[in-house]
Amino acid sequence: MPGTIADRVAQATPPHLAGRIKGFSDRTIAWIFVAPTIFLLLAVNIFPLIWTINLSFTNFRANRPNREVDYIGLRNYERILTDSDIWLTMQATAHFLFWTLFFQVVIGFTLAWLINRKFKGNDLWTTIIVLPMMLSPAVVGNFWTFLYQPQIGLFNYLVAFLTGVDPSSFQMIGDVVLAPWAIVIVDTWMWTPFVMLICLAGLRSIPDYIYEAAEIDRASKWRQFWTITVPMVLPFLMLAVLFRGIENFKMFDLVVQLTGGGPGSVTELTSINLKREAFEKWRTGYASAYAIILFVTVFGLASIYVKALNKVKER
Amino acid sequence: MKTKQILAASAIAAMSVAASNAAQADELTLCWAAWDPANALVELSKEFEAQSGHTMKFEFVPWPNFADRMLNELNSGGKLCDLLIGDSQWIGGGAENGHYVKLNDFFDKEGISMDDFAPATVYAYSTWPKGSPNYYALPAMGDANGWFYRKDWFEKPEIQAAYKEATGQDLREPQTQKELLQIAQFFQEREIDGQKRYGAAIFTERGSEGITMGATGAMYAWGFKYENTPGKYDMEGAVNSPEAVEGLEFYKELYKTATPPGYTDSYMEQSLDAFKSGQVAMAMNWFAFFPGLYADPDTGGDKIGFFVNPGQNIEASTLGGQGISVVAYSDKQDAALEYIKWFAQPDVQAKWWSLGGYSCHNSVLNDPGFKDSQPFAADFLQAMGSVQDFWQEPAYAELLLAMQKRLHDYVVADVGTAQEALDKLIEDWTETFEDEGKL
Numbered sequence: 121m122p123g124t125i126a127d128r129v130a131q132a133t134p135p136h137l138a139g140r141i142k143g144f145s146d147r148t149i150a151w152i153f154v155a156p157t158i159f160l161l162l163a164v165n166i167f168p169l170i171w172t173i174n175l176s177f178t179n180f181r182a183n184r185p186n187r188e189v190d191y192i193g194l195r196n197y198e199r200i201l202t203d204s205d206i207w208l209t210m211q212a213t214a215h216f217l218f219w220t221l222f223f224q225v226v227i228g229f230t231l232a233w234l235i236n237r238k239f240k241g242n243d244l245w246t247t248i249i250v251l252p253m254m255l256s257p258a259v260v261g262n263f264w265t266f267l268y269q270p271q272i273g274l275f276n277y278l279v280a281f282l283t284g285v286d287p288s289s290f291q292m293i294g295d296v297v298l299a300p301w302a303i304v305i306v307d308t309w310m311w312t313p314f315v316m317l318i319c320l321a322g323l324r325s326i327p328d329y330i331y332e333a334a335e336i337d338r339a340s341k342w343r344q345f346w347t348i349t350v351p352m353v354l355p356f357l358m359l360a361v362l363f364r365g366i367e368n369f370k371m372f373d374l375v376v377q378l379t380g381g382g383p384g385s386v387t388e389l390t391s392i393n394l395k396r397e398a399f400e401k402w403r404t405g406y407a408s409a410y411a412i413i414l415f416v417t418v419f420g421l422a423s424i425y426v427k428a429l430n431k432v433k434e435r
Numbered sequence: 436m437k438t439k440q441i442l443a444a445s446a447i448a449a450m451s452v453a454a455s456n457a458a459q460a461d462e463l464t465l466c467w468a469a470w471d472p473a474n475a476l477v478e479l480s481k482e483f484e485a486q487s488g489h490t491m492k493f494e495f496v497p498w499p500n501f502a503d504r505m506l507n508e509l510n511s512g513g514k515l516c517d518l519l520i521g522d523s524q525w526i527g528g529g530a531e532n533g534h535y536v537k538l539n540d541f542f543d544k545e546g547i548s549m550d551d552f553a554p555a556t557v558y559a560y561s562t563w564p565k566g567s568p569n570y571y572a573l574p575a576m577g578d579a580n581g582w583f584y585r586k587d588w589f590e591k592p593e594i595q596a597a598y599k600e601a602t603g604q605d606l607r608e609p610q611t612q613k614e615l616l617q618i619a620q621f622f623q624e625r626e627i628d629g630q631k632r633y634g635a636a637i638f639t640e641r642g643s644e645g646i647t648m649g650a651t652g653a654m655y656a657w658g659f660k661y662e663n664t665p666g667k668y669d670m671e672g673a674v675n676s677p678e679a680v681e682g683l684e685f686y687k688e689l690y691k692t693a694t695p696p697g698y699t700d701s702y703m704e705q706s707l708d709a710f711k712s713g714q715v716a717m718a719m720n721w722f723a724f725f726p727g728l729y730a731d732p733d734t735g736g737d738k739i740g741f742f743v744n745p746g747q748n749i750e751a752s753t754l755g756g757q758g759i760s761v762v763a764y765s766d767k768q769d770a771a772l773e774y775i776k777w778f779a780q781p782d783v784q785a786k787w788w789s790l791g792g793y794s795c796h797n798s799v800l801n802d803p804g805f806k807d808s809q810p811f812a813a814d815f816l817q818a819m820g821s822v823q824d825f826w827q828e829p830a831y832a833e834l835l836l837a838m839q840k841r842l843h844d845y846v847v848a849d850v851g852t853a854q855e856a857l858d859k860l861i862e863d864w865t866e867t868f869e870d871e872g873k874l
Contacts, residue, residue, distance in 0.1 A: 179870065183510040184532060184829070205840075270697035294699030296848045382641040383699050384848025385840060400503065401833040402510070403870075 169415075176409035183402040196409035206410075208385060209393040215300055216307070216375075216389060217368050221361055223308040228315025229357065233349075235316070236323040246320075250313040257310070261377025264306045268292040293379050299387050303375050307368065315360045322356030323349070351435070358429045362422065369418055390414055460488040461770040466505060466516035467757075469495035470703075471727045472576055475790040482786070483777050489770050498703055499643050506832065509534040509762070517765040518774055520575050520757045523559050528829040529760060530563035535571040536761040541772055542570060547779045553577065556795035559824050560758030565666075572758025573775050574795035576723065579744070579818035580652050580753040581811070582615075583710065583728055584608070584717040586740035588627055597621075608740065612656050612685060612747040615717070619693035622716035634693030636709035636718035637686075640702035641843045644835055647825065648753050649719060650686040650842050652744050655751035655823045657682030668868050675857035678748060683853040685747075687846045699847050710734060719744075721755045722818065725811040726791040741811040743818045754822035756793065830867050837863035 144152070176196055180189045200206055235246055252260070267275040270288045280287035292302040326348065334344045372391040375381070381388035394414065398407035465480070467473050473495045480491045494515060496504045502522065508515050509529070521529060529535035538561075542549070549557045549570060556574035563571055588594055589606055598606040598621055609615035619634030626632070638649025651659065658678030663669045673679075690698075695714050698705070703720055710718040711734050720728075729735045744752040759778065761771040777783060784796035788808070793815065799805060806813040826834045838860055845856035868874040 183506070183528070186533065268697075271695070288696040291697045291699065294697050294847070296850075376642075380640075380642040380700055382843055382847065384641075384844035384850050386848055396836060399507070401836055403833070 172408045172411060175405050176412050178405040180405040180408075181402050182404045189405075192405070196406045197413070199406065200410050200413060205385070206390075206393065209388050209390050212300065212385075212387060213369065213371075213389045216303060216371065216387075217365060219301075219304045220307045220311070220368050221364055223304065224312045224315045224364060225357060225361060227308065228312045228360070229319045229353070231312065231316040232319035232323055235320060249316060252310045253313045255310070257374040258377050260306060260310050261374045264302075264378055265293065268302060270294075294383055296383055296386050299379055299383055303378055303387050306378060307371070307374060310374070311364060311367075315357075315364065318356050318360040318363075319353055322353035325356075326352045355429065355433045358425075358432060362425055362429065365425070366418060366422060369414075460490070461517075461767045462490045462492055463517045463767055463770050463774060464492045464494055464515060465518040465520070465774075466494040466496070466508070467520040468501045469497045470723060472723050472792045475787070475792045478790055479783070479787055479792065480774075482783070483774060486777065487770075487773055489773070491774075499640070502643060502832065509764075512764045514762075514764050514766065516762050517767045517771040518759060519762050520759045521572070522757055523754060524825050524827050524831040524835070526560065526563045526571055526758070527827045527831060530569070530571045531829045533763055534760075536763050536768060536772075538570045538573065538761070538775070539568070541775075545776050545779075547573070547776065551779075551781075551797050552795045553797060553800055553819060555754075555819055555822055556756065556758075559754055559822065559827075560756060560795070563827070565827060572760040573779055574756075575759035575778070575792075576756050577793040577795040577815070577819055578721050578723050578755030578757075579815070579822050580648060580719055580755060581722050581725070581741060581743055581814055581818055582609075582717055582719050582745075583725065583739055583741045583811075585710075585713075585715075585734070585738060587738040588622075588632075588716055589740065591627075594625075594627070608742040609745045611745050612653055612682075615745050616685065616689050616693065619689060619717060623693045630713065632713070633695040633709075633715045634717065635689065636698070636701065636706040636715045637689060637694060638702050638706065638719060639690060639694075639698060639843070639847055640700050640705075641839060641847075642700075643702070644825075644839065645700075645702035646842045646846060647835060647838045648755075650683060650846065651823070651825070652719065652751075652753045653686040653689070653747075654679050654682035655753065656744065656747040656749060657685070658748045659683075661826060668874050670861045670864060674861050674864070675854065679857055680853045682747070683842070683845065683857065687853070690846050722793060722811060722815050723755065725815075726809065729810060741814050743814040746821075750821045752818040752822050754824040756795075828871070828873075830871050833867050834864055837867070 177191055177193060178189050179192050179195075181187065231249060235242060235249070264275075267273050268291075270276055270291050273287070273292075275292065276287035276290065279285065279290075290298065292298050292305075330348055330352075331344060334348060339347070370391045371389055372395065375387055375389055376392060379387040381392045394407060394410050397403050397410060465476070467476070473493070477491075477493055483489070484491055502525075505516070505519065505521060506525070506528075507513075509519075509532070519535075521535075526535075530537070541547075549561065549568075552561075552574045556577050557570075558566060560574045561570045561572045563569055589608075595606045598604070598618075601621055602617060604614075604617075606618065606621075609618055615635070621634070622632055623634040624631055638645040640646055658676065659682055660673040660676070660679075661670065663671075663673045695709060698709075701709075703724070706718045706720045707724060707728070709715045710728070711731060713734065725741060728739060731739075759775060761768055761775065765771055778787075779796075781796060781798040784794040784799050785802075788794040788799050788805075794800070800816065802808075806816065825831065825838075828834060841856045841860045841863070844850040845853055850856075851859075865874060
């Protein structure tokens, strides 16, 4: 077949179609092709966002369609930002976010580093390690409630076996101090494999010749780790942190199944709180303002983070 | 020839009747919670299908998701349900938001009188505004929160002796809330038949309505009220009265000192499981479950006893139960009304009780044999005589969630004091009622 791909596509285009679009400029044709996507984007993303912003300035309630809707200015925003209960859910979310990311990065990177060393059964171990992230969060939440059960739970039994304490003497999901850690443990168990896989991809992308050159320069293993491995895996690791950070900021299903936000409200993350405001209390205007605040927070933090990520990549 | 003509005419008439029946026959969907009485209603409704030609479909949702699922359905104007047995607290929203069909004209036309039903159930399940003669539901399922206990353990001589020694009193069905606590604490971690047992299974659930339904059982008995003057929303001094505070402190003590470990998020199912597995000596739950509990081969029969929620300063029980309403968005309202007309008949109501449903019809409740018809029937009557219900306002969900949070924070999560919890609750409710334009 002679000619370039473009020539062949031009030849294969039916003459009547070519003739019909002959009168349009390239710009118009480009718009025609892009228009459906733009329309879809506007309809699915942009319009709801603008509508949500609009609702956030009202006292609208979706369960009262007949009630008059008043514009109340920034009242919803003021209420949210001065509500101590909302700040407590923000604190709970920050605790969850920080510790899950911390443990997942440390354990995920360690596992990836170990898996990357060639040994017998390497593939089997990789498969076993990634199993938890293949499960549904709702299922994971449910069966961990059984594992955490003080009387028959395997987790309590294991802790009791290792420490000698009475298994029914502590309640992982019923204790105010332990419950925030209980959800951190489960999320770490489930999503560390994800971080591990991304780190593994980073580790495997480091060419062997760099280590060989370092060996020739008599660099120690420790120095190789800190000056080659860590810097070259860092962009991958930061990407994993970005993904997990965004996911965990909006964490809902797993925690709802596990603790329902309790005991009291100590594990009530912002997404759970938002859902209650929007679809249980039906304070639609208030919940819209809440959603906008969360959106701006995530968007702002993610933007700063992506900039940092790009800087790391450029180094 | 004449015979042939008559036969032909009869055949045509029969066919036309059949055709008209077929044209009018509808498939009705009845929505309710998934629990024991729902199965009884399926059985009962077969009679309606046979009589009317309509077919019945049922949509039963587990209790923890029932309100969420059904209120979303109503709020979105969904046509899933033609008939809804909605919780008593939904009546305000159902009426004001136009979800339920007002039934006054229908009742007048069909000669259905609300005087034929127990006044407490008409007030709680049917009327909006409360106590007015505006009916949006027919009382369908009377219910209240009651108690059941291991009668066989209570009757063991060694346990009776140990209780007497420990308290100086005889072991019996508790007569007051404080006696209930004393008995529950006595059984806590006590070894019976070689196993460690616990005092009581109570409601502590956070997500839907559990802890509110449980704790109010104690708080009502102490004298908790929602308003000083009904309809005025003047909550200060009622919601956070010294009696209410004491009632809430009592419930926390009951939770902390007499429930099984890990009992932090428990409602109906967990209470039933704890009792049936032999974990607890006593448990609270809705009367609706009592027929099933009594029939249980392992812990029912002679081994189980029932008692009404004990009083303290006053006699009071938390109201459960529901009325049956016609959903305003249904396309089959005529057939749905036909079902209600059928359901309101005294003989159907009698059968409803015999199958395990709790009829609210006077002909059933006032029957001389009613009290002895089941071991819990007398307690049910007593409970229904002193029931108190949560707010039934259109904003009930918001009001309920606020109470769930404040009670769970205090009772389970040890946040603040009972006084602070109830003071904050008033703040939450005040904000809601201000938003509603009622304050």
